[in-house]
Amino acid sequence: MARAMVMHQAGGPEVLRAESVNVGEPGPGQIRLRQTAVGVNFHDIYVRSGLYQTLPLPGVPGLEAAGVVTAVGEGVSGFKDGDRVAYTSGNYGAYTDERLLDASRAVPLPDHVDDLTAASMMVRGLTACVLLQRVFPVRAGQTLLVQAAAGGVGQLLVQWAHHLGATVIGTVGSEEKAELVRGMGCDHVILYRHEDVVQKVKAITEGRGVDVAYDSVGKDTFYGSLDALAPLGHLVNFGQSSGSVEPMPVSLLARASNTVVRPMLGHYTATPESRDQAANAFFDALKDGILKPVPPVRYAFEDVGQAHTDMENRKTHGAVVLEV
Numbered sequence: 001m002a003r004a005m006v007m008h009q010a011g012g013p014e015v016l017r018a019e020s021v022n023v024g025e026p027g028p029g030q031i032r033l034r035q036t037a038v039g040v041n042f043h044d045i046y047v048r049s050g051l052y053q054t055l056p057l058p059g060v061p062g063l064e065a066a067g068v069v070t071a072v073g074e075g076v077s078g079f080k081d082g083d084r085v086a087y088t089s090g091n092y093g094a095y096t097d098e099r100l101l102d103a104s105r106a107v108p109l110p111d112h113v114d115d116l117t118a119a120s121m122m123v124r125g126l127t128a129c130v131l132l133q134r135v136f137p138v139r140a141g142q143t144l145l146v147q148a149a150a151g152g153v154g155q156l157l158v159q160w161a162h163h164l165g166a167t168v169i170g171t172v173g174s175e176e177k178a179e180l181v182r183g184m185g186c187d188h189v190i191l192y193r194h195e196d197v198v199q200k201v202k203a204i205t206e207g208r209g210v211d212v213a214y215d216s217v218g219k220d221t222f223y224g225s226l227d228a229l230a231p232l233g234h235l236v237n238f239g240q241s242s243g244s245v246e247p248m249p250v251s252l253l254a255r256a257s258n259t260v261v262r263p264m265l266g267h268y269t270a271t272p273e274s275r276d277q278a279a280n281a282f283f284d285a286l287k288d289g290i291l292k293p294v295p296p297v298r299y300a301f302e303d304v305g306q307a308h309t310d311m312e313n314r315k316t317h318g319a320v321v322l323e324v
Protein backbone atom coordinates (compact mmCIF):
# COMPACT_ATOMS: atom_id res chain seq x y z
CA MET A 1 0.00 0.00 0.00
CA ALA A 2 1.14 3.54 -0.72
CA ARG A 3 0.41 6.73 1.20
CA ALA A 4 -1.05 9.20 -1.29
CA MET A 5 -2.59 12.66 -1.14
CA VAL A 6 -6.04 12.13 -2.63
CA MET A 7 -8.61 14.80 -3.55
CA HIS A 8 -12.29 13.90 -3.87
CA GLN A 9 -13.43 17.38 -4.87
CA ALA A 10 -11.90 20.69 -5.90
CA GLY A 11 -11.39 23.36 -3.23
CA GLY A 12 -8.90 24.78 -0.74
CA PRO A 13 -5.72 23.06 0.46
CA GLU A 14 -7.82 21.01 2.94
CA VAL A 15 -9.22 18.84 0.09
CA LEU A 16 -5.83 17.08 -0.10
CA ARG A 17 -6.04 14.15 2.36
CA ALA A 18 -3.58 11.33 3.07
CA GLU A 19 -5.06 7.92 2.20
CA SER A 20 -3.73 4.39 1.72
CA VAL A 21 -3.93 3.24 -1.89
CA ASN A 22 -3.08 -0.06 -3.50
CA VAL A 23 -0.02 -0.02 -5.79
CA GLY A 24 0.38 -3.59 -7.06
CA GLU A 25 2.88 -5.02 -9.50
CA PRO A 26 4.00 -3.19 -12.65
CA GLY A 27 2.22 -4.23 -15.86
CA PRO A 28 3.85 -4.45 -19.31
CA GLY A 29 5.88 -1.30 -20.00
CA GLN A 30 5.64 -0.08 -16.40
CA ILE A 31 8.04 0.38 -13.51
CA ARG A 32 7.28 0.65 -9.79
CA LEU A 33 8.89 3.55 -7.95
CA ARG A 34 9.60 4.24 -4.29
CA GLN A 35 9.50 8.02 -4.36
CA THR A 36 11.90 10.09 -2.29
CA ALA A 37 10.80 13.62 -3.25
CA VAL A 38 7.78 15.16 -4.99
CA GLY A 39 7.71 18.52 -6.77
CA VAL A 40 4.93 21.06 -6.16
CA ASN A 41 3.91 23.28 -9.07
CA PHE A 42 1.42 26.04 -9.69
CA HIS A 43 -0.33 23.61 -12.04
CA ASP A 44 -1.16 21.48 -8.95
CA ILE A 45 -2.86 24.50 -7.38
CA TYR A 46 -4.95 25.08 -10.51
CA VAL A 47 -5.99 21.38 -10.40
CA ARG A 48 -6.74 21.44 -6.65
CA SER A 49 -8.77 24.66 -6.88
CA GLY A 50 -10.78 23.46 -9.90
CA LEU A 51 -9.41 26.04 -12.38
CA TYR A 52 -8.05 23.08 -14.39
CA GLN A 53 -10.57 20.21 -14.41
CA THR A 54 -8.06 17.80 -15.87
CA LEU A 55 -7.75 15.25 -13.03
CA PRO A 56 -10.58 12.68 -12.83
CA LEU A 57 -11.86 12.62 -9.21
CA PRO A 58 -11.18 11.09 -6.82
CA GLY A 59 -7.59 11.40 -7.89
CA VAL A 60 -3.99 11.99 -6.89
CA PRO A 61 -2.51 15.25 -8.23
CA GLY A 62 1.15 15.99 -8.86
CA LEU A 63 3.25 16.19 -11.99
CA GLU A 64 6.79 15.30 -11.01
CA ALA A 65 8.89 13.30 -8.59
CA ALA A 66 12.16 11.45 -8.12
CA GLY A 67 12.77 8.03 -6.64
CA VAL A 68 14.17 4.55 -6.96
CA VAL A 69 12.95 1.72 -9.21
CA THR A 70 11.68 -1.21 -7.08
CA ALA A 71 10.20 -3.44 -9.81
CA VAL A 72 10.18 -3.61 -13.60
CA GLY A 73 7.31 -4.87 -15.79
CA GLU A 74 7.44 -7.05 -18.88
CA GLY A 75 9.08 -5.52 -21.94
CA VAL A 76 10.82 -2.70 -20.06
CA SER A 77 14.40 -2.12 -21.10
CA GLY A 78 16.81 0.50 -19.81
CA PHE A 79 15.73 0.33 -16.15
CA LYS A 80 16.45 -2.11 -13.32
CA ASP A 81 15.79 -2.31 -9.58
CA GLY A 82 17.73 0.34 -7.68
CA ASP A 83 18.03 2.85 -10.55
CA ARG A 84 17.50 6.49 -9.61
CA VAL A 85 14.95 8.17 -11.88
CA ALA A 86 12.82 11.29 -12.15
CA TYR A 87 9.78 12.06 -14.29
CA THR A 88 7.19 14.55 -15.36
CA SER A 89 3.78 13.00 -15.87
CA GLY A 90 0.86 14.50 -17.75
CA ASN A 91 -1.36 11.88 -16.07
CA TYR A 92 -0.78 13.22 -12.55
CA GLY A 93 -0.41 10.83 -9.59
CA ALA A 94 2.90 12.16 -8.21
CA TYR A 95 1.61 13.03 -4.69
CA THR A 96 2.40 9.59 -3.29
CA ASP A 97 5.27 7.67 -1.73
CA GLU A 98 5.02 4.73 -4.13
CA ARG A 99 3.49 4.33 -7.60
CA LEU A 100 3.45 2.56 -10.94
CA LEU A 101 4.66 4.62 -13.90
CA ASP A 102 4.97 4.10 -17.65
CA ALA A 103 8.68 3.50 -18.09
CA SER A 104 8.62 5.78 -21.13
CA ARG A 105 8.02 8.74 -18.76
CA ALA A 106 11.09 8.07 -16.60
CA VAL A 107 14.49 9.69 -17.07
CA PRO A 108 17.62 8.19 -15.51
CA LEU A 109 19.13 10.63 -13.01
CA PRO A 110 22.80 11.51 -13.42
CA ASP A 111 24.88 11.39 -10.19
CA HIS A 112 25.35 15.17 -10.13
CA VAL A 113 21.57 15.81 -9.80
CA ASP A 114 20.22 15.07 -6.30
CA ASP A 115 16.66 13.84 -5.71
CA LEU A 116 15.29 17.10 -4.25
CA THR A 117 16.57 19.12 -7.19
CA ALA A 118 15.29 16.62 -9.73
CA ALA A 119 11.86 16.22 -8.14
CA SER A 120 11.28 19.95 -7.81
CA MET A 121 12.80 21.14 -11.06
CA MET A 122 11.99 18.67 -13.80
CA VAL A 123 8.90 20.62 -14.84
CA ARG A 124 10.52 24.02 -14.28
CA GLY A 125 13.84 23.06 -15.87
CA LEU A 126 12.31 21.44 -18.95
CA THR A 127 9.95 24.41 -19.26
CA ALA A 128 12.83 26.90 -19.16
CA CYS A 129 14.68 24.87 -21.78
CA VAL A 130 11.68 24.66 -24.12
CA LEU A 131 10.85 28.37 -23.70
CA LEU A 132 14.39 29.52 -24.50
CA GLN A 133 15.29 26.98 -27.17
CA ARG A 134 12.09 26.10 -29.01
CA VAL A 135 9.24 28.50 -28.30
CA PHE A 136 11.50 31.50 -28.93
CA PRO A 137 15.17 30.65 -29.59
CA VAL A 138 17.04 33.32 -27.61
CA ARG A 139 20.27 34.70 -29.12
CA ALA A 140 23.08 36.90 -27.79
CA GLY A 141 22.26 40.59 -28.06
CA GLN A 142 18.50 40.21 -27.67
CA THR A 143 16.59 41.81 -24.80
CA LEU A 144 14.14 39.80 -22.67
CA LEU A 145 11.48 40.65 -20.13
CA VAL A 146 10.93 37.93 -17.51
CA GLN A 147 7.86 38.51 -15.33
CA ALA A 148 8.09 36.92 -11.82
CA ALA A 149 11.83 36.54 -12.36
CA ALA A 150 12.44 35.22 -8.82
CA GLY A 151 9.93 32.39 -9.27
CA GLY A 152 10.85 28.78 -9.89
CA VAL A 153 10.81 28.99 -13.70
CA GLY A 154 11.76 32.69 -13.59
CA GLN A 155 15.14 32.07 -11.92
CA LEU A 156 16.08 29.45 -14.49
CA LEU A 157 15.05 31.74 -17.38
CA VAL A 158 17.17 34.57 -15.96
CA GLN A 159 20.30 32.46 -15.49
CA TRP A 160 20.05 30.62 -18.80
CA ALA A 161 19.26 33.74 -20.85
CA HIS A 162 22.14 35.59 -19.18
CA HIS A 163 24.46 32.75 -20.17
CA LEU A 164 23.19 33.00 -23.77
CA GLY A 165 24.29 36.64 -23.87
CA ALA A 166 20.87 38.28 -23.75
CA THR A 167 20.06 41.40 -21.73
CA VAL A 168 17.57 40.34 -19.06
CA ILE A 169 14.97 42.62 -17.50
CA GLY A 170 13.16 40.92 -14.62
CA THR A 171 10.11 41.88 -12.58
CA VAL A 172 9.75 40.84 -8.92
CA GLY A 173 7.38 41.44 -6.03
CA SER A 174 9.86 42.44 -3.30
CA GLU A 175 13.29 43.98 -2.68
CA GLU A 176 14.50 40.64 -1.29
CA LYS A 177 13.58 38.93 -4.57
CA ALA A 178 15.23 41.78 -6.51
CA GLU A 179 18.50 41.11 -4.70
CA LEU A 180 18.24 37.41 -5.47
CA VAL A 181 17.78 37.81 -9.24
CA ARG A 182 20.44 40.51 -9.55
CA GLY A 183 22.89 37.90 -8.27
CA MET A 184 21.68 35.51 -10.97
CA GLY A 185 22.51 37.78 -13.90
CA CYS A 186 19.37 39.90 -14.17
CA ASP A 187 20.65 43.14 -15.76
CA HIS A 188 17.67 45.31 -14.75
CA VAL A 189 15.11 44.60 -12.04
CA ILE A 190 11.66 46.20 -11.80
CA LEU A 191 9.61 46.02 -8.59
CA TYR A 192 6.32 45.56 -10.39
CA ARG A 193 4.07 46.25 -7.42
CA HIS A 194 5.40 49.83 -7.19
CA GLU A 195 6.88 50.72 -10.59
CA ASP A 196 5.38 51.15 -14.06
CA VAL A 197 6.81 48.17 -15.94
CA VAL A 198 6.15 49.47 -19.46
CA GLN A 199 7.66 52.89 -18.76
CA LYS A 200 10.74 51.34 -17.19
CA VAL A 201 11.22 48.84 -20.01
CA LYS A 202 10.94 51.64 -22.57
CA ALA A 203 13.48 53.70 -20.61
CA ILE A 204 15.94 50.78 -20.36
CA THR A 205 15.60 49.93 -24.07
CA GLU A 206 15.65 53.59 -25.22
CA GLY A 207 12.07 53.40 -26.44
CA ARG A 208 12.41 50.20 -28.46
CA GLY A 209 10.92 47.53 -26.17
CA VAL A 210 11.95 43.89 -25.72
CA ASP A 211 12.37 41.14 -28.31
CA VAL A 212 10.51 38.66 -26.14
CA ALA A 213 8.50 38.81 -22.91
CA TYR A 214 8.13 35.61 -20.86
CA ASP A 215 5.01 36.05 -18.76
CA SER A 216 3.71 33.45 -16.30
CA VAL A 217 1.72 35.87 -14.15
CA GLY A 218 -1.14 36.24 -16.65
CA LYS A 219 -4.08 38.43 -15.70
CA ASP A 220 -2.18 41.22 -13.90
CA THR A 221 0.73 41.52 -16.33
CA PHE A 222 -0.33 40.27 -19.79
CA TYR A 223 -1.25 43.62 -21.34
CA GLY A 224 1.84 45.29 -19.83
CA SER A 225 4.01 42.57 -21.35
CA LEU A 226 2.36 43.22 -24.73
CA ASP A 227 2.96 46.97 -24.46
CA ALA A 228 6.61 46.33 -23.56
CA LEU A 229 7.33 44.52 -26.85
CA ALA A 230 9.53 45.93 -29.59
CA PRO A 231 8.19 45.90 -33.16
CA LEU A 232 8.04 42.20 -34.24
CA GLY A 233 8.46 41.22 -30.57
CA HIS A 234 6.99 38.03 -29.12
CA LEU A 235 4.87 37.54 -26.02
CA VAL A 236 5.21 34.08 -24.48
CA ASN A 237 2.39 33.72 -21.96
CA PHE A 238 3.12 30.40 -20.24
CA GLY A 239 1.16 30.71 -16.99
CA GLN A 240 -1.47 32.60 -15.02
CA SER A 241 -0.39 32.82 -11.37
CA SER A 242 -2.59 35.94 -10.91
CA GLY A 243 -5.59 34.56 -12.83
CA SER A 244 -6.76 33.94 -16.40
CA VAL A 245 -5.97 36.58 -19.01
CA GLU A 246 -8.93 38.65 -20.26
CA PRO A 247 -9.77 38.00 -23.95
CA MET A 248 -7.58 39.97 -26.36
CA PRO A 249 -8.65 41.46 -29.70
CA VAL A 250 -6.24 39.99 -32.26
CA SER A 251 -6.08 43.39 -33.99
CA LEU A 252 -4.04 44.64 -31.01
CA LEU A 253 -1.08 42.68 -32.37
CA ALA A 254 -1.09 44.80 -35.54
CA ARG A 255 0.23 47.84 -33.63
CA ALA A 256 3.77 46.43 -33.86
CA SER A 257 3.34 43.13 -35.75
CA ASN A 258 3.65 41.20 -32.48
CA THR A 259 2.93 37.54 -31.84
CA VAL A 260 1.50 35.79 -28.80
CA VAL A 261 1.99 32.13 -27.96
CA ARG A 262 0.52 30.12 -25.04
CA PRO A 263 2.80 27.07 -24.81
CA MET A 264 2.36 24.01 -22.57
CA LEU A 265 5.37 21.87 -21.67
CA GLY A 266 3.51 18.62 -22.42
CA HIS A 267 3.06 19.48 -26.08
CA TYR A 268 6.76 20.25 -26.51
CA THR A 269 7.88 17.06 -24.74
CA ALA A 270 5.24 14.64 -26.08
CA THR A 271 7.77 12.23 -27.59
CA PRO A 272 10.56 10.50 -25.63
CA GLU A 273 13.09 12.16 -27.98
CA SER A 274 11.82 15.70 -27.37
CA ARG A 275 11.51 15.04 -23.63
CA ASP A 276 15.03 13.53 -23.37
CA GLN A 277 16.52 16.43 -25.34
CA ALA A 278 15.06 18.94 -22.88
CA ALA A 279 15.98 16.83 -19.81
CA ASN A 280 19.57 16.36 -20.97
CA ALA A 281 19.93 20.07 -21.80
CA PHE A 282 18.64 20.89 -18.30
CA PHE A 283 20.94 18.37 -16.55
CA ASP A 284 23.94 19.63 -18.59
CA ALA A 285 23.11 23.25 -17.71
CA LEU A 286 23.17 22.25 -14.00
CA LYS A 287 26.46 20.37 -14.42
CA ASP A 288 28.11 23.24 -16.32
CA GLY A 289 27.06 25.77 -13.67
CA ILE A 290 24.88 27.72 -16.14
CA LEU A 291 22.00 27.11 -13.75
CA LYS A 292 22.64 27.51 -10.03
CA PRO A 293 19.13 27.36 -8.61
CA VAL A 294 18.60 28.16 -4.96
CA PRO A 295 17.80 24.95 -3.07
CA PRO A 296 14.08 24.15 -3.22
CA VAL A 297 11.82 25.16 -0.33
CA ARG A 298 11.23 21.89 1.55
CA TYR A 299 8.02 20.66 3.20
CA ALA A 300 7.15 17.33 4.81
CA PHE A 301 4.91 15.21 2.58
CA GLU A 302 1.92 15.68 4.95
CA ASP A 303 2.31 19.48 4.74
CA VAL A 304 1.42 19.72 1.06
CA GLY A 305 -1.53 22.01 1.89
CA GLN A 306 0.83 24.49 3.57
CA ALA A 307 3.11 24.36 0.52
CA HIS A 308 0.13 25.28 -1.70
CA THR A 309 -0.88 28.11 0.65
CA ASP A 310 2.63 29.58 0.75
CA MET A 311 2.94 29.46 -3.04
CA GLU A 312 -0.44 31.13 -3.50
CA ASN A 313 0.56 33.83 -1.00
CA ARG A 314 3.82 34.46 -2.91
CA LYS A 315 5.89 33.46 0.12
CA THR A 316 8.15 31.03 -1.74
CA HIS A 317 10.93 31.82 -4.14
CA GLY A 318 12.32 29.12 -6.33
CA ALA A 319 11.10 25.57 -6.53
CA VAL A 320 9.03 23.76 -3.90
CA VAL A 321 9.42 20.11 -2.89
CA LEU A 322 7.82 17.56 -0.56
CA GLU A 323 10.21 15.22 1.25
CA VAL A 324 8.78 11.71 1.34
Ligand SMILES: NC(=O)c1ccc[n+]([C@@H]2O[C@H](COP(=O)([O-])OP(=O)(O)OC[C@H]3O[C@@H](n4cnc5c(N)ncnc54)[C@H](OP(=O)(O)O)[C@@H]3O)[C@@H](O)[C@H]2O)c1
Pocket residue numbers: 040041042043123124127148149150151152153154171172173174177216217220238239240241242243263264265266311312313314315316317318319
Ligand atom coordinates in the same frame (compact mmCIF):
# COMPACT_ATOMS: atom_id res chain seq x y z
N1 LIG B 1 3.03 26.34 -19.62
C1 LIG B 1 3.70 25.41 -18.99
O1 LIG B 1 3.90 24.31 -19.50
C2 LIG B 1 4.21 25.71 -17.61
C3 LIG B 1 5.17 24.87 -17.03
C4 LIG B 1 5.66 25.20 -15.77
C5 LIG B 1 5.17 26.32 -15.09
N2 LIG B 1 4.21 27.07 -15.70
C6 LIG B 1 3.68 28.25 -15.03
O2 LIG B 1 4.75 29.11 -14.69
C7 LIG B 1 4.39 29.86 -13.54
C8 LIG B 1 5.52 29.83 -12.56
O3 LIG B 1 5.55 28.55 -11.98
P1 LIG B 1 6.40 28.25 -10.69
O4 LIG B 1 5.94 26.93 -10.22
O5 LIG B 1 7.83 28.43 -11.02
O6 LIG B 1 5.87 29.33 -9.66
P2 LIG B 1 6.62 30.57 -9.06
O7 LIG B 1 7.12 31.39 -10.22
O8 LIG B 1 7.63 30.07 -8.10
O9 LIG B 1 5.51 31.34 -8.29
C9 LIG B 1 4.70 32.28 -8.92
C10 LIG B 1 5.22 33.72 -8.71
O10 LIG B 1 4.38 34.56 -9.47
C11 LIG B 1 4.32 35.81 -8.85
N3 LIG B 1 2.93 36.28 -8.76
C12 LIG B 1 2.46 37.42 -9.30
N4 LIG B 1 1.16 37.57 -9.04
C13 LIG B 1 0.79 36.52 -8.30
C14 LIG B 1 -0.43 36.14 -7.71
N5 LIG B 1 -1.56 36.88 -7.82
N6 LIG B 1 -0.47 34.99 -7.00
C15 LIG B 1 0.62 34.23 -6.87
N7 LIG B 1 1.83 34.55 -7.42
C16 LIG B 1 1.90 35.69 -8.13
C17 LIG B 1 4.96 35.70 -7.46
O11 LIG B 1 6.25 36.30 -7.53
P3 LIG B 1 6.42 37.81 -7.03
O12 LIG B 1 6.19 37.82 -5.55
O13 LIG B 1 7.82 38.17 -7.40
O14 LIG B 1 5.40 38.61 -7.77
C18 LIG B 1 5.10 34.19 -7.28
O15 LIG B 1 6.22 33.85 -6.50
C19 LIG B 1 3.05 29.32 -13.05
O16 LIG B 1 2.01 30.15 -13.52
C20 LIG B 1 2.97 27.97 -13.74
O17 LIG B 1 1.67 27.53 -13.93
C21 LIG B 1 3.73 26.78 -16.93
